[in-house]
Amino acid sequence: MTAPELCSHRVASYLKPQVILELLVQRDGEFQELMRIAHEQGKVHQEMQLLEKEAEKRDTDIQQLQKQLKEAEHILATAVYQAKEKLKSIEKARKGSVSSEEVIKYAHRISASNAVCAPLNWVPGDPRRPYPTDLEMRSGRLGQMSNLSTNGVNGHLPGDALAAGRLPEVLTPQYPWQSGDMSLNMLPPNHSNDFMLEPPGHNKENEDDVEVMSTDSSSSSSDSD
Amino acid sequence: MAASPLKEEPAPEDCSLLPLVYDIIKCMDKDSPDVHQELNKLKTKIQEAREQIVAMPGIGMSPEQQKQQFENLKEQVRTKNELLQKYKSLCMFDIPKS
Numbered sequence: 001m002t003a004p005e006l007c008s009h010r011v012a013s014y015l016k017p018q019v020i021l022e023l024l025v026q027r028d029g030e031f032q033e034l035m036r037i038a039h040e041q042g043k044v045h046q047e048m049q050l051l052e053k054e055a056e057k058r059d060t061d062i063q064q065l066q067k068q069l070k071e072a073e074h075i076l077a078t079a080v081y082q083a084k085e086k087l088k089s090i091e092k093a094r095k096g097s098v099s100s101e102e103v104i105k106y107a108h109r110i111s112a113s114n115a116v117c118a119p120l121n122w123v124p125g126d127p128r129r130p131y132p133t134d135l136e137m138r139s140g141r142l143g144q145m146s147n148l149s150t151n152g153v154n155g156h157l158p159g160d161a162l163a164a165g166r167l168p169e170v171l172t173p174q175y176p177w178q179s180g181d182m183s184l185n186m187l188p189p190n191h192s193n194d195f196m197l198e199p200p201g202h203n204k205e206n207e208d209d210v211e212v213m214s215t216d217s218s219s220s221s222s223d224s225d
Numbered sequence: 226m227a228a229s230p231l232k233e234e235p236a237p238e239d240c241s242l243l244p245l246v247y248d249i250i251k252c253m254d255k256d257s258p259d260v261h262q263e264l265n266k267l268k269t270k271i272q273e274a275r276e277q278i279v280a281m282p283g284i285g286m287s288p289e290q291q292k293q294q295f296e297n298l299k300e301q302v303r304t305k306n307e308l309l310q311k312y313k314s315l316c317m318f319d320i321p322k323s
Contacts, residue, residue: 028243035240035274038284044291045283051298058305065312 245270 111117115130122128137143245267252260278284283291 024246025243028241031242032240035278037288038278038281041283041288041291042281044295048283048291048295048298051295051302055298055302055305058302058309061309062305065309069312 240274242267242270 113130114122114128118130119128127133132140245263249260249263249267251257252263286294
């Protein structure tokens with residue numbers, strides 16, 4: 001059959017009421033079936049929405065847990081690092097250990113100069129101090145160098161004795177602690193017997209220079225001034 | 226059929242247009258003046274059905290696709306639950322028995 005003949009045959013068959021009714025019933029059945037499927041899909045869609053909400057909640061929980069684990073890792077890493085540093089220090093101290101006898105000897109030498117504690121026979125009025133006093137500073141190398149420069153201004157050549165690397169005899173040290181032997185066994189510098197002597201080269205011109213380094217006169221009971 | 230709690234969806238048998246068509250044919254046979262009224266009812270019913278179909282959720286994909294997506298979501302939730310359970314019960318340190 002040709003196409004036009006087919007179309008005319010269909011139109012003729014469609015015109016029959018029975019055929020139309022059959023088609024109508026068929027279409028209605030299909031429509032009902034589709035509506036039923038759509039109804040089922042709606043239910044599944046609701047369940048899927050519930051599942052999505054649950055998945056979101058799990059994601060939040062996982063992120064929270066991840067954050068806490070990260071924090072714990074950081075804390076533990078810091079603790080491990082500090083522990084390792086401590087172990088290194090312990091090992092270093094173990095390698096560089098000093099015998100207790102040497103430490104005690106050194107402590108004895110330090111305290112022998114009465115720098116950490118006053119002498120047992122020290123009384124108020126004793127000119128001795130745990131630090132260099134005015135007199136000692138003036139009688140030291142700085143004071144002597146100042147005296148040399150002052151004498152040079154007055155007519156003496158300043159560079160002669162200094163160039164020779166030695167001091168004039170008048171400026172040679174006269175105190176026990178000013179001896180050339182600077183070993184650790186030296187006696188404390190403050191000896192009451194030697195303290196009354198005037199340091200060599202002492203003059204008023206040096207006082208201003210030394211005053212800056214010296215102690216406050218109010219705290220010192222020396223009779224140098 | 227049970228209606229959903231959020232929105233009342235029409236039951237499939239309510240979507241049938243045959244009763245209305247039957248009423249129209251009966252009116253035509255009786256030459257009743259209510260033919261137009263019945264035709265309007267049919268038109269209204271068809272329009273309501275269209276609106277309901279448009280508002281229906283989850284019909285943007287085929288049933289098979291929807292089923293696949295549903296299975297994927299279920300698997301996802303199950304995996305995440307397992308992961309959480311694993312990490313919560315994980316103990317990295319051997320706690321000495323006191």
